[in-house]
Amino acid sequence: MSKREAPALEPPTDIPAMEDPHTAAAFRSVRTPLLGLPAAAMALGIPAVTLGLAGAGWVLVALLGIAALAFLLAAVLTFVMIGSWVGPAAKLLRTQSWREATVKVYRPGKGLPKSKLAVKDGDKTINLVANALPWAAQQVLARTGRIWLVGPDDRGNAAIRSTGLALPLGQAKMTTEKVAAGYEINVVQDDPVRVPIAASDAVLAHTTATPRKRSRTDVVLPALLMVFALVMVFDLFSRDLRADQAPLVIGVLVGTAAIAGLLAWRIAKLRHWSTVDKLLAVGPWKSVPVSVHGEALKCAGRAVTLRKGAKELRANAVATGQLWIAGQPRGTVAVGLPGYPFLSVAEFED
Incomplete structure (x- = not known):
């Protein structure tokens, strides 16, 4: 190796x-x-x-x-x-x-x-x-x-x-x-383990570039729709409503609630990527030893919880006994595998 x-x-x-x-x-x-x-x-x-x-x-x-x-x-x-x-x-x-x-x-x-x-x-x-x-x-x-x-x-x-x-x-x-x-493809980074900060991992950066960008652009349309919906709600309730307009009121409120839910989801994605970017900038990749206890991973006796979408990272950690993180093994950290297209967040038990 x-x-x-x-x-x-x-x-x-x-x-x-x-x-x-x-x-x-x-x-x-x-x-x-x-x-x-x-x-x-x-x-x-x-x-x-x-x-x-x-x-x-x-x-x-x-x-x-x-x-x-x-x-x-x-x-x-x-x-x-x-x-x-x-x-x-x-x-x-x-x-x-x-x-x-x-x-x-x-x-x-x-x-x-x-x-x-x-x-x-x-x-x-x-x-x-x-x-x-x-x-x-x-x-x-x-x-x-x-x-x-x-x-x-x-x-x-x-x-x-x-x-x-x-x-x-x-x-x-x-x-x-x-x-x-023919022409051999160019390897964009020969030594991903030695990058100065995890955010400099070229394969990971390329893989996450699209979802990171979309997390910003996908907020725009729901935000505009939300403004439009709120204007409609304000205008509707500023009028003298009749009993036969109840279906219209219910429809507007349901639509507004649906748009609010979509906007909240998109904002959550934006916040997720903002948090991940900060975690990746903490420091270089660092491997920490982990052991398997049933479904749980432990590092120096402390439980390590991987968030959803980390099955490949868990499989690699179980196989090698190592978990790669950005920074130090405490609190919330970014988890990946240098030179691979996998990224998640882990919580280290205090």
Whole structure:
């Protein structure tokens, strides 16, 4: 393990890949859209057709039809992307163990975003293309130079995985193209463990840039709607209301309450990211030893509570016995894994 890399969860290599719970969960999440999207399209499309034949209002029929068509298109696109891979991958994952190899990652060519991988598996090189490989996963593979795979089978299908659950399961297919003739992707940060403050972690900053920006912009529309709703409420109650206007009053109040709830939710997200930004600026990444006690994590006898959305960080902490935090292990801290796209907040018991 390089001193520049934080220890991270690695897949087991002594059991069939599907017996690993992280692999099994990732495979279920890949397979679910193949079943769920067509089911959703039917659930919306059948009522749309039924209501249309019954002469129901065209607005309702149109809304149901458009929603059904959206799900149908998503189902077709999903099937085109992974439909022919899921079956062979399931067989490979049930019959083969993950095996480690070295990898170099090359830039995608024109057309669909297919990353190119030159995998050194023992004494042979396997050229693979991977569909829609996330940017963060590309960075982890390129930076560590490590990959795990099962396959390829006789049709070239393979499954891949990285360290630390940055890529818990990826689709890949063997190609005859000499991928090494292309351009290797640039590793944006060679030593994420040594950044001066956790906020300087390039992979984490890139991954969180969009939700951080949206937390600010998403407040604008609900705030404007809230101002408009309050004006309406004030104007309504400044008039002499009649008994037959009760439904109008109830509708305005319910709508105002809904807008207030949306605004409160968006403000909570904005405050969350403001807090996280401050926690990440406290100091560099620091690893602290943790132990597992049932469902609880403990550090030096103190309970550590990870907030929701931290399952990958918990899995890595359980596997390595280390939890990476920004600053010192007390109070509320930012939690991550240097060079990986995971971020949460933890509470250290006093």
